[in-house]
Amino acid sequence: MDRNRIGMDAERRASEWLCSQGLSLLQRNARCRLGEIDLIMQDGDQIVFVEVRARAGKYFGGAAASVDWRKQQKLIQAARFLLSRNPHWSTYPCRFDVxxxxxxxxxTPPIWYKDAFRP
Structure with a gap:
């Protein structure tokens, strides 16, 4: 299976799993000129920007460790842009999950890092 297919499958599984945890899917693969957000979910009164990572093993720190500072900054910039384009979302508090x-x-269930980092 190629990397794109693995990523798409992980995002599908993540969306299904998060919905089973009570979140609602708002948008998948939200792209803008500043980057991409894998999943945008709603958790009660919060908008949740979700980065999905899949790794075969825990080499080099595992899947979550691959969301380094630079990736976090790209996600924050993309989220700000998307919030500016969707003003109805900007009234909600937001968080970033991995x-x-x-x-x-x-x-194997995923490891859920709620509020994994802050802007």
Whole structure:
């Protein structure tokens, strides 16, 4: 399976899993000139920008560790841009979550880092 297919599958699984946890999907693969947000979800009164990562193992710190400072800054910039284009979202508090899949198993639940970083 190629990297794009693995990423799309991880995003699909993440969306389904987060919905089973009570979140609602607002948008998938939100692209703008500043970057891409994998999933935009609503958790009660919060807008949640979700970065989905999948890794076969925990090499080099694992999936969550790959969301380094530079990636966080890109996500923050993209989220700000998307909020400016969707003013109805800007009235809600926001947070950034990371959902990490590690291993090859379809049955392994993800590791959910709520409020993983702040702007």
């Amino acid at each position: 959902l990490a899949f590690e291993g090859d198993s379809e049955t």
